[in-house]
Amino acid sequence: LPPSVKKIKQFQLPAITGKLSVAMLEMLKDQTVDRILQAEKAAAVGHVEHHRGKLLATLATLFGQSTKLGFKEYIFNDLRSRQELAFSWLYQEFAFCQGYSANHSNAHKPAGLESYDACLSGLLTSLLEADDHHGDSLFHRLMLEAPALTDSALAIMHRYCFTTKHTEAGMKTLIQLINNRPACRPKILELLLEFTSFDKSEIRNVAIKSAQSLHASGRMQAEIERYANMQLKKLLLPKPPPVPGKQEAPETWTEDMIKAHLYLHLGLLPSNHKLIHELANVYTATTADIKRTILRVLEVPVKGMGMDSPELLTLVENCPKGSETLVMRRDSYHSERSIEVMEALPKLIKLNPMVVKEVFNRLMGSHVSNDSTYHSPLTPVELLVALHNIDSAKCDIKTTIKEVLAIVMQQLMEQDPLPTLLMRTVIQSLSMYPRLIGFVLNILQRLIIKKVWKQKKVWEGFIRCCQRAKPQSFQVLLQLPAAQLKDVFEVCPDLREPLLTHVQSFTENQKAHINKAVMTVLEEAELRAEMAEAEKVNTGKEREKEEVHKIQSMTDSTPQKMSTLTVVKTVENTPSVSETVKEKTSSIKISFPSNKGGEKPERKRSHEREFSKERRKDDEKNKDDDRSEEDYLSRRSSK
Numbered sequence: 001l002p003p004s005v006k007k008i009k010q011f012q013l014p015a016i017t018g019k020l021s022v023a024m025l026e027m028l029k030d031q032t033v034d035r036i037l038q039a040e041k042a043a044a045v046g047h048v049e050h051h052r053g054k055l056l057a058t059l060a061t062l063f064g065q066s067t068k069l070g071f072k073e074y075i076f077n078d079l080r081s082r083q084e085l086a087f088s089w090l091y092q093e094f095a096f097c098q099g100y101s102a103n104h105s106n107a108h109k110p111a112g113l114e115s116y117d118a119c120l121s122g123l124l125t126s127l128l129e130a131d132d133h134h135g136d137s138l139f140h141r142l143m144l145e146a147p148a149l150t151d152s153a154l155a156i157m158h159r160y161c162f163t164t165k166h167t168e169a170g171m172k173t174l175i176q177l178i179n180n181r182p183a184c185r186p187k188i189l190e191l192l193l194e195f196t197s198f199d200k201s202e203i204r205n206v207a208i209k210s211a212q213s214l215h216a217s218g219r220m221q222a223e224i225e226r227y228a229n230m231q232l233k234k235l236l237l238p239k240p241p242p243v244p245g246k247q248e249a250p251e252t253w254t255e256d257m258i259k260a261h262l263y264l265h266l267g268l269l270p271s272n273h274k275l276i277h278e279l280a281n282v283y284t285a286t287t288a289d290i291k292r293t294i295l296r297v298l299e300v301p302v303k304g305m306g307m308d309s310p311e312l313l314t315l316v317e318n319c320p321k322g323s324e325t326l327v328m329r330r331d332s333y334h335s336e337r338s339i340e341v342m343e344a345l346p347k348l349i350k351l352n353p354m355v356v357k358e359v360f361n362r363l364m365g366s367h368v369s370n371d372s373t374y375h376s377p378l379t380p381v382e383l384l385v386a387l388h389n390i391d392s393a394k395c396d397i398k399t400t401i402k403e404v405l406a407i408v409m410q411q412l413m414e415q416d417p418l419p420t421l422l423m424r425t426v427i428q429s430l431s432m433y434p435r436l437i438g439f440v441l442n443i444l445q446r447l448i449i450k451k452v453w454k455q456k457k458v459w460e461g462f463i464r465c466c467q468r469a470k471p472q473s474f475q476v477l478l479q480l481p482a483a484q485l486k487d488v489f490e491v492c493p494d495l496r497e498p499l500l501t502h503v504q505s506f507t508e509n510q511k512a513h514i515n516k517a518v519m520t521v522l523e524e525a526e527l528r529a530e531m532a533e534a535e536k537v538n539t540g541k542e543r544e545k546e547e548v549h550k551i552q553s554m555t556d557s558t559p560q561k562m563s564t565l566t567v568v569k570t571v572e573n574t575p576s577v578s579e580t581v582k583e584k585t586s587s588i589k590i591s592f593p594s595n596k597g598g599e600k601p602e603r604k605r606s607h608e609r610e611f612s613k614e615r616r617k618d619d620e621k622n623k624d625d626d627r628s629e630e631d632y633l634s635r636r637s638s639k
Contacts, residue, residue: 029063030070037074057088061096061115068119076126083138086123087145093119094147113150121152128160136169143173149184158191167203171195171210179219189220193227196264199256208267216271228265229278235261235286258293266297270304273311284320405429406439413446423461427468437472440465444476453484460491467492474502482517489521496522 020028036056043052060071071089075082093116120142127139143149143157161170174192178185192214195207215224234241240250240257250257269275283294305312409429412422430440444465453459466473466488477485477499489496500522503514511519 026064026066029067033059033063033067033070037071053085053088054092056085057092060089061092068122072122072126076130079130079132079138080134086138086142090116090119090123090142090146113148116148117150117152120146120150121156124153124156124160128156128163128166136166139166140169140173140176144176144180149177149181154184154187154191161191161195161207162203164200164202167206171206175210175214178214185220186223189223193224193264196227197231197260199260204260204263208263211264212267212271215268221272224264225268225272225275228268228275231261232265232278232282235282235290253287253290255293258290259297262294262297266301269301273305273309276305276311276315280315280320405433406436409439409443413443413450416450418447418450418452418455418458420455420457423458423465427461427465430465430468437469440469441472441476444469444473445479448476448479453487463488463491467495470495470498471502474499478503478514478518480518482515482521485518486521 033056036052036059039052043049056071060068071085075086075089094113097113097116123142124139127135127142139160143153146153157170157173160166161174163170171192174188177188178192181188192207192210195203196211198204198207211224215221235253235258240253265275265279269279279294283291286294302312405425406429409422409426412419412425426440426443429436444462447458447462452462466477477488477495480488503511503519503522506514
């Protein structure tokens with residue numbers, strides 16, 4: 001029998017290897033992750049940094065706590081260059097917890113957001129404790145870009161804002177979160193508003209400013225005002241409420257506690273004046289100590305509202321019973337400031353002129369922008385009256401009043417629409433102080449930019465002011481559009497000839513800078529003036545002809561002897577026809593002999609024939625003159 005064939009056994013790895021211990025598995029995992037971490041330069045050379053980062057984030061998510069701690073330590077060793085690894089890890093944790101990851105399996109089924117919360121809280125806590133100033137910007141970015149904000153993250157945010165060196169950056173982060181994270185907006189707003197009544201002033205002031213800016217932007221106004229009113233009404237309680245973070249509640253109201261509940265409400269008064277009524281209601285019902293504290297801190301908010309606030313005036317008219325001292329305090333603020341400024345005016349005027357001008361600019365509010373509100377302790381009328389009452393022997397009042405007038409006119413120029421009496425003030429100021437001509441011309445130029453002709457009354461004053469300020473105002477008139485310049489000539493014809501003479505004195509280069517439409521208006525005005533002069537000449541000729549006819553009729557009706565009559569006609573040179581029409585004199589002699597002895601009818605008729613011949617010659621000569629004038633005018637108009 002043939003020998004039996006031996007079967008070859010298949011190689012099986014589990015048959016020759018043993019199961020690794022848990023410690024060995026952990027060690028191998030750590031070594032694997034460590035090798036990938038150390039391959040940072042090799043990944044950069046091979047341009048696979050993105051794949052390396054994704055691999056590390058996945059391994060840190062799937063492996064145990066030791067791997068997570070090592071990965072976080074690796075990130076914070078070079079926070080600037082490795083911050084993207086932190087975001088990749090955070091996003092991978094969130095995807096794994098939500099079941100979005102491809103590595104998700106039943107063996108690694110997550111339990112809610114615990115793993116994600118631990119990762120986010122760990123990163124935020126490390127950033128809070130880090131001394132690197134770059135940590136503030138990364139903390140801000142991490143809070144804004146995190147997929148979800150947990151309660152633990154908000155608690156760390158509270159600690160972050162509570163730290164004095166991070167307070168300002170933390171408030172900015174809260175504002176951004178309120179604007180960009182609608183899902184958690186109520187919780188974040190509550191966190192921000194809690195700091196507005198904090199006992200530390202440096203934290204409270206920053207929080208109040210942040211709440212004011214958020215309120216002014218139009219977001220969450222109702223919620224912020226509701227919280228402010230709630231804090232204000234706590235002053236009606238017999239004892240102060242418990243302070244967060246302290247076990248024992250205080251027994252009595254202290255001044256600091258009262259102010260802490262007032263500051264947010266008072267800070268919102270300049271933005272919403274209606275809140276003053278709620279303050280008045282609380283003021284009437286609270287204790288005397290709280291009333292005194294309210295009066296001491298009320299000055300700045302009331303100044304921010306302005307003395308002419310409609311809500312303040314309503315409060316004065318409908319003063320609640322018990323709030324009389326509050327209303328009187330409002331009036332005393334304005335009176336005290338006015339008296340202080342008036343008493344300081346004589347000393348101010350003696351200072352350097354530039355300093356005086358800057359003081360008046362600030363009193364009139366010229367240093368603030370158009371969209372800001374400023375309430376001066378003195379109105380322009382009160383300031384001028386106070387200046388007139390100063391002893392002129394002590395200082396130069398005339399120069400000071402002139403400067404104040406300039407500031408007042410400049411402030412009136414900023415109003416829209418323009419005040420009706422603006423130009424009257426400008427004209428009167430120019431009459432009293434001719435040295436203001438430069439400033440007045442500047443105002444006229446700015447009025448052209450504001451299209452002053454759209455307001456009829458102000459436009460009429462503009463024309464009168466240009467008439468008063470000529471010839472300096474000619475440059476301003478040349479800046480007007482053609483239609484408005486034509487309107488100026490219709491209202492003030494006496495401005496036409498001086499302005500035309502002014503333009504004719506220009507060089508060709510200067511004339512080239514004048515608008516063609518404006519030049520057309522000037523030439524048309526010149527042509528109309530020449531036609532008007534020619535019409536006057538023709539009217540004079542017709543009157544002379546009528547006089548000749550009257551003389552003839554008198555000779556025909558009176559059979560008396562008349563001496564020789566000489567009719568002299570003179571046409572003087574006019575500016576418009578000086579080139580063609582020269583001075584002319586024509587004489588017509590009319591002789592009538594006496595009829596004492598009784599003349600024959602034939603002789604009488606001969607005299608009449610001679611007279612008619614001379615008359616026809618004179619008429620033909622006048623017609624020739626008229627034709628020459630018409631030819632000149634037609635040539636001029638065609639030109």
